[in-house]
Amino acid sequence: MLDYLIRRVLYAIPILLGVNLLTFALFFMVNTPDDMARIHLGAKHVTAEAITRWKSEHGYDRPLFFNEQAAGVAKAADTLFVEKSLKLFALDFGAADDGRDIAREIKTRMWPSLAIALPTFLIGLLAYISFALLLVFFRGTRLDTAGVVLCVALMSISGLFYVIGGQYLMGKLWHWFPISGYQPGLDAWKFLLMPVLVSVVASIGDSARFYRALFFEEIAKDYVRTARAKGLSELRVLFRHVLGNAMIPILTGVVVVIPRLFMGSLIIESFFGIPGLGSYTIDAIQAQDFAIVRSMVFLGSLLYILGLVLTDLSYTLVDPRVRLE
């Protein structure tokens, strides 16, 4: 087990390095720091001195990979790649282009993100699986057909429609919830309920259909026939046997996203004005703040790899046959 974990961590390093190199190539070699300076200074103030000053203020005035002027180790260390990219491995995110500390922003903003993403995830999972089980229970009947048609229709609607429609109906017309905004502490639920509801509904078509297909595959297997032959009720077959055995494919898709819940959702957070990491990212994209985008890319990959490891671990919990060696 420990061996396995160590191996996974070692395997994560080349992947994160790859991510790092990719973002570095995009943000420093295709787009030079000079381009960046030009964007941030605006068209009016572009002079050679202004660009140099902006670059030195933000620490972009180093060579890319190799510093000839420095001595010894600093030849390789005092470079943009080490300063801006490799430092991410130590979770040293540095300062955003507007001068604020990225790590601090992440620490304060991940809680609102989590406050939305975690309930969405749990309620969603429960809703999708129950709905799918319901359809499977009534398989072959009109109810199943209607449910599938409903799913296809729901998944054909743009996600933006759910957000805009939800805000309009629940916020403006019925005055159930404030349209957007956030408040820390216990009052937060007022602001959280609508985004959670909207995001659960928005992906119900897609997910319920996915789980239905998954259960269908399971239900065609021999052990289900055996269970029925033993005289078990259909409900018991579904909940004890099918659901239990479908756990592995369900976990494969589910556990991997858990660590990423910290990063929140871009669309939901920015529409509902939640000061989480999702809206932070989207603001950074719109302001072309590449330092933040780079940090978020790295953080996202890190959490994804963590999710992969967790997935493997979770297999050992639901399936006694799986041993990690």
Next chain:
Amino acid sequence: MIKPILLWSDVLILVLLWSVAALVWLARENGQMSETLRGPWRQVMRSRVGASTALILAVYVGIGLLDSVHYVERLPDTPGQAAQYGGEVYSALDWVLTPLRENVEKTYSAPFATHLYAKETLQGPVGGEVRDFPRLKYGGAHLADVEREFWPDVLKRGGLGMLAGLLAWFMGYRLTGRSSLSPVPPPGGGGDGGATFALSPTLLFLCLLAGLLVALAPVYHVFGTDKVGQDVLYLSLKSIRTGLLIGSLTTLVMLPFALGLGIAAGYFGGRIDDVIQYLYTTLNSIPGVLLIAAAVLVVQVQIEAHAELFNTAAARSDVRLLALCGILGVTGWTGLARLLRAEALKLRELEFVMAARAFGVSHGRILLRHLLPNVMHLVLITVVLDFSGLVLAEAVLSYVGVGVDPGMISFGNMINGARLELAREPVVWWQLAAAFVFMFVLVLAANLFADQVRDALDPKSSARK
């Protein structure tokens, strides 16, 4: 005088059309392939859902293709100079929709409105100034007395339009569908007789709708107008091309990666497999939107830095659209590649591949002749399934600010421009509604069609039935 021009995306559309045609031709020539492909195709077209959705998709594609024939207009000659052309790029669709394109009001107006959305200071009938809703310049401008004439006029035009649609449908039905009027499609082939039969209700609906729009749209704003007074129906129709392009060109970019790398990883295994797996795990580990955003930001800066390369606004937004497709393709091949890798892993152990290898057939030939045809069904299924997701993704990306050029007409930009207007009183809902409805119909048709294609091609799902 006009001069046809080819935007880069038009060129790629031609390439796409050409390759589809080549594929169809190949499938016809190659006896074995034609049997394996024609059967499923017939199954799709014979099912009611398959045929109707194919028809709806064909209408969308038709509009998109019409919108891909571009030209510039020649400016009036000035003596002593070579011919000058305007900077505005039009398409054949623009030409067809000229009345819609040119009937620009001042600002918002509701569907079928005859008066503007906002009040203005007007000259009163007895002199003096009155604050009131002014009449629209084009919408219902032919009516002298709006109160009395509006409904009779709408009903008369609408009725005539639908009658014309009905007639057109009947003519088409009699001309093409005569042999298949019997409710039972001829068993085991005999052309697409079953399809024509299943088509007729959808076709009827489309004909009626087209008749209605043709009769009403030139004199009313059927879906209202947007903030700068452009007709929303025109905007919606123009958005179709953007959506279709993103759905299809992305595939064109993605396929070589997915096919080449996926099959190679599965077939060769070993070191090659490791490298390719590393590649797609790395790409996969980056959050999708962020990777796309990062790449689009970079492209945006590059386009701004080389503004001199693009002489028209259309050319610039066209390049940005292509870049977006490229980025979506380069980041989106991992899913299919993983599927293909698993399939190739299975196939390479099968007897026919073993036999080919024993006969000394080269790797390239085995990949091309033995593996590729056997994974084609997976590729087709994925391509059709991905299409609808990409159309939806465009709207979201445009909202994030990393979608198509803000000046380009697309569903995403329409939604983006209108979403804040719900806060107005009275609510401006028509632009959002039109964009969502046009997108919904396209995506729903694509989803249903994809389901049919999968049922027909996937041995597992058809065995279950």
